[in-house]
Amino acid sequence: MTEPQDDVIGLIPAGGQATRLGRLPCSKELYPIGFQTDPARTPKVVSHYLLERLRVAGVRRVFIILRAGKWDIPAYFGEGAWLSMDLAYLLMGAPFGTPYTLDQAWPFVRHARVALGFPDILFEPVDVYASLLARQTRTGATVVLGLFPASRPRKCDLVDIDEHGRVRRIVVKPFATELRFTWMTAVWTPVFSEFMHHHLAARLSRQSTPSRELFIGDVIQAAIDDGLSVEAECFATGRALDIGTPDELGEAIAAYT
Template sequence: MLHDVEAVVLVGGKGTRLRPLTLSAPKPMLPTAGVPFLAHLLSRIREAGVRRVVLGTSYLAETFSDHFGDGSALGLEIEYVVENEPLGTGGGIRNVYKHLSADDVLVFNGDVLAGTDLTAVVDTHRRTKADATLHLVRVQDPRAFGCVPTDDDGRVTAFLEKTEDPPTDQINAGCYVFRREVIESIPEGRPVSVERETFPGLLSSGARVSGHVDVAYWRDMGTPMDLVRGSADLVRGVAPSAALPGPTGESLVLEGARIHPTARVAGGTTVGRNVTIGKGARIEGSMLFDGAVVGDNARVLHAVVGAGARIDESALVSETVIGDRAVVGAHCELRHGMRVWPDVVLPPHGIRFSADV
C-alpha cells in the first residue's frame, strides 16, 4: 500500500471537444458511469493506499471543491491549488510543489481512464532508483500517439512525435512518478510541457527516467465517443473503478428511472436519474443524463443524451452527442459524430442520413 506516496491530479481543462454536451461542466466533472469522471480516478488512488491528493486546476476550480470538499467522504485528504493562468502539464506539476511533502509523488492527467496497478508503477520507480518513471501502455496502433521506446534495462531512451512508422508500440499513458526534488527543478511560473520539455530535459541531463510497461486498460477521454466507450467499459467492469454507484453489468440504472418492460437497454448503458425510456426503445452502450426522455421505438446507439434532452418516437441517434434540453423530433436520424447543441429543437422528420431505397 502506498501510504508514503502523495498524488497530484491535473484537472480543469475546458474540454472544448465536449462543449456541445453542456456549457458549464469541466471535462473531469462530466457524469461518467453515474458519477463525475474524476471520481473513478480518485477511487483508484484511494484503493492503492494513497491518502493525500493535490488537485491542480486553472478552470472552474470551485466546481471540484464544491463536489469533493476535503475528500473525507472518499477516504482522502484533498487540497486544491489554482493556477492564475494555464501552465501546461509540467508547469502545473511545478505549481503544486510547495504543497508536497512525500519523497515520491504520483502524477496523473485527469482526463485519462486507466487500470494499471499503481503499486507496481511505484515499485518500478523505486527498484530502478529512477528520478522519474512513466507508465507506458502498449497499444495496437501507436501511429496516433507519440511513442516512448525503452532499452533492455527499462530506461526510457527517447520521446518521439507521431509517425506513420513508429519504432515501438509503447505510448505515454499519462501517469508518472517523480522524486519530489525533480519537481522542484521544473521552471516555475511559466508554461512547461512535461512531454516536450521536462522529460527530454531529464534525459539530456543524464537523469534516470524509467518506463513501467504493461497492457492494462487505457483510454484517453478526449472526445465524446471516448467518453461514451469509457463509460460503457466502467459499467461493464472492463475498466476498474470503486466509485461505480451500482453493480457492473449491461446497464447502470440510477434512482427514479422508468424503463418500459419492452425496451432493451444494454452494452454498458448508463440510465440517469429520472430518465424515461418508452415502449420498444433500444439503447445500446450509451449515456442518458438525468431527466432525459427516449420515446417509443426510438434507438440510441453509442451516444450521449444530455440532461433533460428528448429523443422522440422512432428517432435514431447513433454515435451522436445531444446537448442538455435539446429535442430530436420523431423519425429524425442522426449519425456519425453529429452534435446537437443544448436547447436546439429538431422538428419531426427534420433530418435523416439514410440513403433512399
C-alpha cells in the first residue's frame, strides 16, 4: 500500500436518485456487490470498492457529497475509521449536475490535489489512482483522466487523445463515434478546481436555472478550450462497470460475486 498522500483529497459525488434502478431499499451507493474478505464473508457495498482503490493510492481524506435524505451512507461508513480513512460529508446545493455537486467542496479542496471517483462504478486495476497521481506528478498536467474501454459509447464521455496521451477533446454521450475509450476516474490540481468554481459561477450568473444538466466532461472540455493541460492514462486491458441500470447491475453482480 502506498504511503499517505497528504496533499490529495478524494471527492465522491453521491447526489443521484438512481431512478433507472427503480425502488431500492437503500441508497444505490450501498447496494451490496460481492463480499468482503473477512471470515464471515460480510456483503461488500459498491462504493466500498472505490474507497479501497483510493486508499491503495495513499488517499486517506475523502469528502462524500450527499443529497439530503441519503443518511444511510454516513450511517454505514461513519467517519471511516474501520476503513483506515478520514471521511467527511457535505450536502449538495445547486441540483444542476455533478460539477455543481463537486463545487460544494471548493472551500475544503481549493489548495489540494483532488482524486475524483464515482461511487456506483466498479473498475480494475486496483492501482488506477496511483498511476494517475504518478502521471500528474511527472508531467505537471492540470487534469489526468483514467480511460477505460467504452462498452456503451452512447452513454459515456468519449475521449480523443493524441499519441502522447494529451486529451484533444471530450465528446459527451455521442450519437455516433469512432472513439473507443471513456474516462471513469480523474485527478486534478488546484488550478482545475479554481477553473471549475469560477466557470460554474459564470454560468449561473448568465442563467440562474440552466436549461440542461451539466456534465463534468463539459467542464473539462471548457478547460481544454481555455488552454489548460489535460492528459490521460489509458487502461486498455482494464474494466469499468457502471451499476446505473438493471442490466449493468446484473453484470456487476455476476463479475464480483
